[in-house]
Amino acid sequence: MEKVVGYVRVSTKGQVKDGYSLAYQVEEIQCYCQDNNLELLNIYKDEGISGAKVDEDGLTIEREGLQELLSSFTYQKVSHIIVLNTSRLWRADMVKVLIQRELKRHSVDVKAIEQPNYSIYAHDPNDFLINGMMELLDQYQRLEIALKLGRGRKKKAQQGGYAGGGVAFGYTATKGQKAIQIDERQAEIVRRLFSLRETHPTWSLSQLAVQLNTEGYTTTHDKSFTNTKVQVKRIIDREAFYKGAYRYGQIEANGLHEAIM
Numbered sequence: 001m002e003k004v005v006g007y008v009r010v011s012t013k014g015q016v017k018d019g020y021s022l023a024y025q026v027e028e029i030q031c032y033c034q035d036n037n038l039e040l041l042n043i044y045k046d047e048g049i050s051g052a053k054v055d056e057d058g059l060t061i062e063r064e065g066l067q068e069l070l071s072s073f074t075y076q077k078v079s080h081i082i083v084l085n086t087s088r089l090w091r092a093d094m095v096k097v098l099i100q101r102e103l104k105r106h107s108v109d110v111k112a113i114e115q116p117n118y119s120i121y122a123h124d125p126n127d128f129l130i131n132g133m134m135e136l137l138d139q140y141q142r143l144e145i146a147l148k149l150g151r152g153r154k155k156k157a158q159q160g161g162y163a164g165g166g167v168a169f170g171y172t173a174t175k176g177q178k179a180i181q182i183d184e185r186q187a188e189i190v191r192r193l194f195s196l197r198e199t200h201p202t203w204s205l206s207q208l209a210v211q212l213n214t215e216g217y218t219t220t221h222d223k224s225f226t227n228t229k230v231q232v233k234r235i236i237d238r239e240a241f242y243k244g245a246y247r248y249g250q251i252e253a254n255g256l257h258e259a260i261m
Contacts, residue, residue, distance in 0.1 A: 006044070084114060196212075
């Protein structure tokens, strides 16, 4: 038995104009599924919301019922959405493209009771054009966001603040704080490693790792240093950082973080 879900929507104006009440749409969908031997898993509803409603900044559709329906595809497999007509799903081309893109990602089609031959997989030149424009807009927005983030990080780095990326061993980052803070347990290991390196300048990374392990020190994830000498090299390579300097790409500055050594 083919599994499907239903979707109903009315806006204040649409209900008056079309006479498509929620109850009427629900009844029509239930009858259609019964007549066509379809297993109706659920009917999702949006009341008093326009079919053209979309958050243009985030390119998301501002309908809770529809959002719940689309997210349900991650845990339930259905072949179709059943609607009275396609205007219940969309009225604007941008909304249409956003919904269809999500449906196609999950191999779901639309059955419209009043449009029996409709399918989102039918070839429509207008859809091809709009899809291409939407993909370009998505790419532009991603590049714009990346550029803004990059500028912000560079400015922060120039001031010596933590600009993102992996936090150096010996420190921890707290959301809302301008600078990273010392992790005392890890900082003790950093100091001990450089002390060993100064005392035994000819020791290899493996020998340094073995000694840390022998003394009971562990990595961030409480694993032995013996088999992770790369962690030892990473700490040694950041000697300037542990002394208070900060580097981000080609930017070097006096760090806002407290020096460990």
